[in-house]
Amino acid sequence: MKIFLAVVLSAMFMAFMCGTGMAGDINPPGLPEDGSGMPTLLDIYNYLAQGTPAPTPGAFKEPDSEKGIGTMKTITEVYEAIPTPVPGSSAEVTDVTQGKKFFSTESGSWGVQTGTW
DSSP, X not given: OHHHHHHHHHHHHHHHHHHHHTSOOOSOSSOOOTTOSOOOHHHHHHHHHHOOOOOOOOSOOOOXXXXXXXXXXXXXXXXXXXXXXXXXXXXXXXXXXXXXXXEEOSGGGOEEEEOOX
């Protein structure tokens, strides 16, 4: 029984080491490029609440401050900044010039629509 256990454990160890060795290179292929960054939650909040476009992100960079310091908006604040559609305030396809695209907020036709007027 001891020999069987030793063989099984040895096989498991060798399989683990083989998988670890074949996992790939941990070094990045290069430095971050311009445009590889993403807008922050604050950028998204400002866009939703005030219409301020997010700046074009540069290359990724580490945060300037320690984790846990409250400098951003919370997900709840971002969600609450999303405008609530007012029923009847959205344009209909017959209200928009033919071929022009617009975003409808009506529940039956939510999304990008094309005008037919």
